[in-house]
Amino acid sequence: TTSAREVAVAGDTPYTIHIGPRLLDDGALLARSVRGRDAMLVSDAHVAPLYADRVTAALQAARPDLRIQRHVLPPGEAAKTLANFAEVTLALADARMRRDATLFALGGGVIGDLAGFAAACWMRGIDCVQLPTTLLAMVDSSVGGKTAVDLPQGKNLVGAFHPPRAVIADTAVLRTLPARELRAGLAEVVKYGALGDADFLDWLDDHADALLAMDDAALAEAIARSCAHKAAIVARDPFEHGERALLNLGHTFGHAIETEQGYGGLNHGEAVAVGMVLAAQLSEVLGLAPAADTVHLRDLLQRLGLPVDLPGGLDPDRLLAHMRLDKKAQADGLRFIVWDGVGRARVLAGVPEAAVLDV
Ligand code: NAD
Numbered sequence: 001t002t003s004a005r006e007v008a009v010a011g012d013t014p015y016t017i018h019i020g021p022r023l024l025d026d027g028a029l030l031a032r033s034v035r036g037r038d039a040m041l042v043s044d045a046h047v048a049p050l051y052a053d054r055v056t057a058a059l060q061a062a063r064p065d066l067r068i069q070r071h072v073l074p075p076g077e078a079a080k081t082l083a084n085f086a087e088v089t090l091a092l093a094d095a096r097m098r099r100d101a102t103l104f105a106l107g108g109g110v111i112g113d114l115a116g117f118a119a120a121c122w123m124r125g126i127d128c129v130q131l132p133t134t135l136l137a138m139v140d141s142s143v144g145g146k147t148a149v150d151l152p153q154g155k156n157l158v159g160a161f162h163p164p165r166a167v168i169a170d171t172a173v174l175r176t177l178p179a180r181e182l183r184a185g186l187a188e189v190v191k192y193g194a195l196g197d198a199d200f201l202d203w204l205d206d207h208a209d210a211l212l213a214m215d216d217a218a219l220a221e222a223i224a225r226s227c228a229h230k231a232a233i234v235a236r237d238p239f240e241h242g243e244r245a246l247l248n249l250g251h252t253f254g255h256a257i258e259t260e261q262g263y264g265g266l267n268h269g270e271a272v273a274v275g276m277v278l279a280a281q282l283s284e285v286l287g288l289a290p291a292a293d294t295v296h297l298r299d300l301l302q303r304l305g306l307p308v309d310l311p312g313g314l315d316p317d318r319l320l321a322h323m324r325l326d327k328k329a330q331a332d333g334l335r336f337i338v339w340d341g342v343g344r345a346r347v348l349a350g351v352p353e354a355a356v357l358d359v
């Protein structure tokens with residue numbers, strides 16, 4: 001269709017991100033990455049009833065000889081555990097999957113991270129095809145090869161870099177996604193414009209309504225441009241030694257809000273939306289960027305139905321304490337992704353705590 005798009009990801013193991021409506025019914029596309037005669041479809045209990053049969057039928061039609069197993073996990077972040085990771089590897093063992101087997105990760109970032117980690121570890125690494133079903137997974141977690149599970153001590157503490165064999169993002173599945181989850185993904189889309197592409201931010205200004213109405217062409221364009229940004233950054237810094245940190249724009253504030261509020265507070269994308277506005281305000285306080293750019297970002301996020309103000313009742317000193325403990329904090333004091341204006345983000349170390357409290 002006219003709204004189908006492809007993004008190439010360079011690296012030691014290059015792959016393609018396919019984006020467009022109803023791609024999950026494209027058996028030939030799904031089968032293209034399959035090398036052996038075995039496949040395991042990993043999904044969660046929300047997504048599997050909606051889409052797993054369709055994926056299986058399309059794959060089976062293209063490859064009648066393929067043995068397709070299925071493993072369904074409970075939905076949500078609480079399922080991203082070592083125990084569920086172990087369960088997937090045991091299922092791979094029970095099914096006698098070999099080195100040439102293909103694991104399909106059908107779901108949001110939780111399934112993508114956990115199943116991707118299982119693929120990274122089973123037989124020291126088998127092919128993983130990401131079939132992201134949330135906007136966040138399409139524009140962020142399915143691209144770049146980071147996989148992980150959580151521990152009680154913290155998120156994503158055990159994991160591996162394992163780039164997918166392919167990413168197939170069916171934009172039509174976003175119609176069943178709760179509206180709040182769609183908006184959370186849009187926060188990460190805005191992030192790519194804010195950090196490195198002022199033209200994209202202008203495009204988002206013009207297409208905010210089309211995106212909220214889930215226009216297929218607008219979604220495919222927004223996802224493709226987001227993936228192209230992430231892919232370019234990841235290709236230049238695959239193991240997160242430098243530039244990849246820019247992807248954390250808004251996340252230092254955002255994580256502090258998420259940690260402080262816990263379950264029932266803002267979700268990740270919402271917290272990042274507030275965090276980006278705070279990062280823009282911090283840049284203003286530090287004299288780096290004009291106030292007009294903060295207003296621009298804030299207005300766009302607001303139009304997309306995202307929160308832009310720090311929720312009431314949060315203690316700034318407690319938020320600061322969380323930021324001091326942030327995984328990305330270093331010996332040189334507080335580090336933030338700031339900007340010199342829309343599309344020009346950079347890492348700044350040694351940010352004075354007084355400036356953060358001021359914001
Ligand atoms: P998620 O996987 O929990 O999905 C959100 C909810 O939507 C779940 O309840 C899920 O069952 C449901 N759902 C998914 N697709 C649906 C659909 N099409 N229709 C109806 N319901 C659907 O959460 P998420 O926001 O996709 O991902 C969050 C995870 O991603 C976190 O664990 C985070 O650490 C990880 N992440 C990883 C990276 C990375 O680089 N690997 C980057 C960003 C985030």
Ligand code: ZN
Pocket residue numbers: 188251268272
């Ligand atoms: Zn994020």
